[in-house]
Amino acid sequence: MIRLHDYVLSASCYKVRLMAALLGVRLDLEAVDFHPGRAHKSLAFRQLNPAGTLPVMVVDDLVLTESTAMLVYLARLAGPEWLGPGTPQASAQVQQWLAFSGRLAASLGLARLHDMLLYTGDIEALRRDGHLALRELESALTECRFAGHDWLVGTAPTIADIACFPNVALSQDGGVTLDPYPAIRLWSRRVRSLDRFVEMPGIHRLHELRPAPAEA
Amino acid sequence: MTTRWIATGLSHDLPNGAVMAGQWQATELAVWRSATGKLAAWKDRCPHRGMRLSHGFVRGETLSCIYHGWVYGTDGGCKHIPAHPALTPPAAICAEGFACVEANGVLWLAPVGMAEDPPRLVDLRPVRTLSLTCDLATILGVEPALGGSDIIRGSVRIGGQDEEICLLVQPRPNGITFHALCSARADVVQVSRWLEALRRSAEEKVAA
Ligand SMILES: N[C@H](CCC(=O)N[C@@H](CS)C(=O)NCC(=O)O)C(=O)O
Ligand code: FES
Numbered sequence: 387m388i389r390l391h392d393y394v395l396s397a398s399c400y401k402v403r404l405m406a407a408l409l410g411v412r413l414d415l416e417a418v419d420f421h422p423g424r425a426h427k428s429l430a431f432r433q434l435n436p437a438g439t440l441p442v443m444v445v446d447d448l449v450l451t452e453s454t455a456m457l458v459y460l461a462r463l464a465g466p467e468w469l470g471p472g473t474p475q476a477s478a479q480v481q482q483w484l485a486f487s488g489r490l491a492a493s494l495g496l497a498r499l500h501d502m503l504l505y506t507g508d509i510e511a512l513r514r515d516g517h518l519a520l521r522e523l524e525s526a527l528t529e530c531r532f533a534g535h536d537w538l539v540g541t542a543p544t545i546a547d548i549a550c551f552p553n554v555a556l557s558q559d560g561g562v563t564l565d566p567y568p569a570i571r572l573w574s575r576r577v578r579s580l581d582r583f584v585e586m587p588g589i590h591r592l593h594e595l596r597p598a599p600a601e602a
Numbered sequence: 603m604t605t606r607w608i609a610t611g612l613s614h615d616l617p618n619g620a621v622m623a624g625q626w627q628a629t630e631l632a633v634w635r636s637a638t639g640k641l642a643a644w645k646d647r648c649p650h651r652g653m654r655l656s657h658g659f660v661r662g663e664t665l666s667c668i669y670h671g672w673v674y675g676t677d678g679g680c681k682h683i684p685a686h687p688a689l690t691p692p693a694a695i696c697a698e699g700f701a702c703v704e705a706n707g708v709l710w711l712a713p714v715g716m717a718e719d720p721p722r723l724v725d726l727r728p729v730r731t732l733s734l735t736c737d738l739a740t741i742l743g744v745e746p747a748l749g750g751s752d753i754i755r756g757s758v759r760i761g762g763q764d765e766e767i768c769l770l771v772q773p774r775p776n777g778i779t780f781h782a783l784c785s786a787r788a789d790v791v792q793v794s795r796w797l798e799a800l801r802r803s804a805e806e807k808v809a810a
Contacts, residue, residue, distance in 0.1 A: 528794055592659075593659035593660075
């Protein structure tokens, strides 16, 4: 059984829920009162994760506190094709995007926590760093388009796409618009139309793939 | 400013079934393409309560407002109001239309009733759209080979070759966006990286 200590509005937790759903892996979700309870900072929770962050994944005596490591675990377990083509170059590129997703969390993610949950921080600097990261992603996706590829690494979606997607899709919550990034918008549409995609508040499946509301 | 066509995006960035935010001078617009590929552009204000239609979504041949779900056809007319499902919406409920045409892989906007066609761009292919936080004068300052006002052109050295570059300028509140095209035979990856270098130099000049 895979237990995930989870908060529904957290981008990092959603990363893991999304990956599990795409792989068809069932998670046992344990809701943590992140806001307003700050239960992730309690002594009991920090016994599990001294850093006091979410998500935390527990499988028997394996305890994971980094969402990117959780993606690797889930993919290795249930869908190794999500780790990428496996060449030295592709494996390194996947690692690079996993690390890059940390930069997205440290810029767009914190801007969102600032605007939604009143975190302190220099909001203008967070947004500026967010735009710089989005420009890098936009350039990479533009070069993918030139090469005829839809995804960050290789020709199929990988954990690299799933790691980067949540904080990008939620950037508006932190006051960062995606209007200047057409390649990112198209990539987001592709992620949101994947088979078995799941939603979170603020991120929706491509609407045209949802059934039209029943006529009264 | 005179009434003229302004480029708002590149065709490949607006697939069937998608909507995006566009601009004509200071007017915010929603530009969208139906499932069968019909283009439409309207003021980015829902006739219901004025929310942004570019936040909405396309289903089939209609655009739905994300806020309360009013549904509009490609002619701009309101087709359905979810809160009043039995009502046929009065014809007066209509999004305010703009002209939107596509030529050479570029999406052009103008107020309805423009007599002439959008500018013809021969022997050029679309590359990408980039936004900058500086103004046009700064760009022309860092790359003297380029010149023009809303269509910037010039021949520049990229990867050891002289390449024709064309930037379609869209002014924005805090800078500009340009839609870049290049000679058909140019290497688009090289051109794209050259454009990024141009942006970096121009923005750094402003910061200095
Ligand atoms: N270890 C990182 C932490 C992710 C993270 O920053 N989570 C946020 C919620 S989205 C958090 O727990 N913040 C509390 C804190 O940093 O004190 C990961 O798994 O990606
Ligand atoms: S504002 Fe568009 S439906 Fe209400």
